Amino acid sequence: MRISVGVSNRHIHLTEEDYKELFGSIPLTKRNDLNQPGMFASELTVTLMGPKRSISNVRVLGPLRTYTQVEISKTDAYSLGVKPPVRNSGDLLGADEITVVGPMGTITKKVAIIAARHIHVDKKIREEKGLVGIDKVSVRIPGEKSGIIDNVWLKDSEEAYFELHLDTDDANCFLLKQDDEVEIIL
Amino acid sequence: MRISVGVSNRHIHLTEEDYKELFGSIPLTKRNDLNQPGMFASELTVTLMGPKRSISNVRVLGPLRTYTQVEISKTDAYSLGVKPPVRNSGDLLGADEITVVGPMGTITKKVAIIAARHIHVDKKIREEKGLVGIDKVSVRIPGEKSGIIDNVWLKDSEEAYFELHLDTDDANCFLLKQDDEVEIIL
Numbered sequence: 001m002r003i004s005v006g007v008s009n010r011h012i013h014l015t016e017e018d019y020k021e022l023f024g025s026i027p028l029t030k031r032n033d034l035n036q037p038g039m040f041a042s043e044l045t046v047t048l049m050g051p052k053r054s055i056s057n058v059r060v061l062g063p064l065r066t067y068t069q070v071e072i073s074k075t076d077a078y079s080l081g082v083k084p085p086v087r088n089s090g091d092l093l094g095a096d097e098i099t100v101v102g103p104m105g106t107i108t109k110k111v112a113i114i115a116a117r118h119i120h121v122d123k124k125i126r127e128e129k130g131l132v133g134i135d136k137v138s139v140r141i142p143g144e145k146s147g148i149i150d151n152v153w154l155k156d157s158e159e160a161y162f163e164l165h166l167d168t169d170d171a172n173c174f175l176l177k178q179d180d181e182v183e184i185i186l
Numbered sequence: 187m188r189i190s191v192g193v194s195n196r197h198i199h200l201t202e203e204d205y206k207e208l209f210g211s212i213p214l215t216k217r218n219d220l221n222q223p224g225m226f227a228s229e230l231t232v233t234l235m236g237p238k239r240s241i242s243n244v245r246v247l248g249p250l251r252t253y254t255q256v257e258i259s260k261t262d263a264y265s266l267g268v269k270p271p272v273r274n275s276g277d278l279l280g281a282d283e284i285t286v287v288g289p290m291g292t293i294t295k296k297v298a299i300i301a302a303r304h305i306h307v308d309k310k311i312r313e314e315k316g317l318v319g320i321d322k323v324s325v326r327i328p329g330e331k332s333g334i335i336d337n338v339w340l341k342d343s344e345e346a347y348f349e350l351h352l353d354t355d356d357a358n359c360f361l362l363k364q365d366d367e368v369e370i371i372l
Contacts (some may be wrong), residue, residue, distance in 0.1 A: 075354065145336075172264070
């Protein structure tokens, strides 16, 4: 079964409280919609600071959430000097500490993860695609640096856009770009 | 069949002529031996400059070669703003132009590639491991971000250390570190 790829660069989700700490009364204005309904990239960015180095221009995604979460690649993690675990979004068990710098303030929290490979689905998509009752799949990737990735989790939401989300390490390893097509193996 | 992983960070090989252009009469002193017999990491580094950004502290490997070659990852390529092809070492067909800055001079040449995944073998290793007559294999990678990589080329030399060489994109995608063990699929 074919599916298109969404490449997730490093980014941050924020709670309202943490947002106010970093941005004060600056509004969370939309830059562009993302493929997942309701989600957007804001015009705002933060700087991530680890024990080793910092990375600036890290996009704040919206809307605000019930948890603050920094999603980075393993390459970013080496650069920052942090050791984030691989986690599904919202699961911050063992998340590593990182400092986030905004224009109005700074927070230091255990919120850094490497996002697990995942496919966005909803009830309707699961039924249409024959994915009811399935937790995770593997995905075959074509091309000059082809291969297969395992442990790709199905992530349910109320209304989803059917898309495989990979971080920049996964994408660059296989020379994948946004909207490339790959194949789910059932 | 088990094989250990060697992770190749970005690096440069130089001809004697290009070496003199960059380093003048500075000697190519060894920092440490690499696993491949005769190969070493020198104490010297260069800066790579692309149209978009530059990357400093790029290691010069020794000994000098009959061709100059810059090996970078796709992640590096995006950062620099260059478009290197995936190539086996020594095959510079379509290699992208890059500027290399040393302490004594600068060269700008079409020498930037992404190194194809490869396994170092020699005649004896091929015979011992049942790899005679085989051009390329796939490799199964265990772990939390497991999977399979294809198009892993067998690279012959006079005397080799049996090792799978991956760039940092491949390694970081699968959370692999130097000397981790993976499995050749025949």
